[in-house]
Amino acid sequence: MAGKIVTRSSGWARRSQPSWTNILTLFACLACHALASTPDGPEPVETLIIDTRSPYKTDNGWVMLSPRDAEDWKQWKKRQNDKDDDEDEKSSSTAKPSVTTTFAIVAGKPTQSSTTSSETAPSALPTHLDSLASGFKEGSNGDPNACPKFINWFLNTPEFKECYPLSMLLDHSKSFFDAQRSPVTITRTLDATCAANATRCSQYFAQLAQNFTSTENCGNDYTWGTPAIVNTYKAMVAYAPIYSVGCLRDEKTSAYCFANAVGNTTSRGNTYLYTLLPFNKSLPGSSVTTCDECTRQTMNIYQASTADRRQQISLTYEGAAKQINLVCGPGFVQETLAPEAVRSWAGRKGRVVEWTGFGVVMGVLVWLI
Incomplete structure (x- = not known):
């Protein structure tokens, strides 16, 4: 036993002495931490993004807008609404319906009512x-x-x-x-x-x-x-x-003679046949009528109407006929009134007999029926 040399286990000694591997590992970790903490280090791979947009309903549906875009959209919408209001106000002022107050008579008693009419309605x-x-005068x-x-x-x-x-x-x-x-x-x-x-x-x-x-x-x-x-x-x-x-219609075009007359902007002579003569107003001396079939037929109708002397045309027809014949030639229209139809008596069955040359015969026929 005296000659035996006892030695301690070298495991503790090895554990107490750090190895080069551990030292290098620790140094690497410190270096990584230093690099990560520097301002020039790489950004994190994943970041959290906060969406500050809000939903707004537009003409095309719901959309997400940022506060700035939303404010711009609101301003644009306001300008559009103001523009539409201005256009509506202008159109209402230029084509505003005229409101007239009238009286409707029901059972002899007038009741006031309001009616709206648009002059521009096509x-x-x-x-x-x-x-x-x-301007009506008051009663007596x-x-x-x-x-x-x-x-x-x-x-x-x-x-x-x-x-x-x-x-x-x-x-x-x-x-x-x-x-x-x-x-x-x-x-x-x-x-x-x-x-x-x-x-x-x-x-x-x-x-x-x-x-x-x-x-x-x-x-x-x-x-x-x-x-x-x-x-x-x-x-x-x-x-x-x-x-x-x-x-009366034009035989060639089938258009109304009256429409042709008022549509003739170069001469108002034909228009006067309708707007003046039947109301006891003579043709202006300077007026010239068109010598066409519309004028001839119109005057023929007027001439036949003069048989009723109560018609105002009987007071203006002769002068107008002579004036037209001066332009269109003698005999273009009749210059004399039609024979007067005189209401004299009522025949049987309450029929009124008009005495003219031909009316005498018709009156007798009515009396015999």
Whole structure:
């Protein structure tokens, strides 16, 4: 045992002495940490992005917009809305419907109502007496004038609307004056007036003219010579002849002779045949009418209408016929009035007999029936 040498295990000594491998590993970790902490080091591979956009509903649906884009979009939308409002205001100011107050008579009692009409409506036909001035005088006892109420009443009756008289459009109708500028509109207007039953409408306006001049309606204004009332009465009486000449068509073109006359901007002579003669107004001395078939047929209708001396055309026809013949040649139209038809007595069955050369024979036939 004395000669045996006992030695300690060298494992502890080796564990207590660090190896070069551990030293190198520690040095590498410190270097990586130093590099990661420097400002020039690489960015992290994954980053967190916060979306600050908000949803906004536009004309194309919902979209995500940033606060700045959203503010720009709101400003643009506001400018668009302001622009639309300005355009609406301009259009409403230029094409603003005209509101008129009228009186509708029901069971003899007037009730006030308001109607709205647009002058620019392309589909609307011209309105009768839409420019008739007020200026009606009061009654004898200071009572309200009944004439405006009566006018409004008959303008709204079904009979008047069905007849749609051309004669009452020729005066005091601004919408008809505007319609004459368009061949399409004036043709539509004539189509409407020519669709009426002329026989029934002639009877209607004969009775209406009688009621119109009654003192209970517009008789006082007619007696005082109020121009608008006198002209309206003349238009009622002239319904039949103006209906006939207004519905006369050119044989070559099938267009209305009246439409051709008002559409002729170089000469107003033909227009005067319709707007002046039937209302006891002579042709201007300087006017020149066209020597065509429309003029000839129009004057033929007027000449036949003069048989009723109550028609205003009987007072202006002869002078106009002579003036036309000076331009178109002798005999182009008849220069004398038609034989007068005199209402003398009523035959059996309540028929009125008109005594003319041919009427005498017809009167006898009526009496024998």
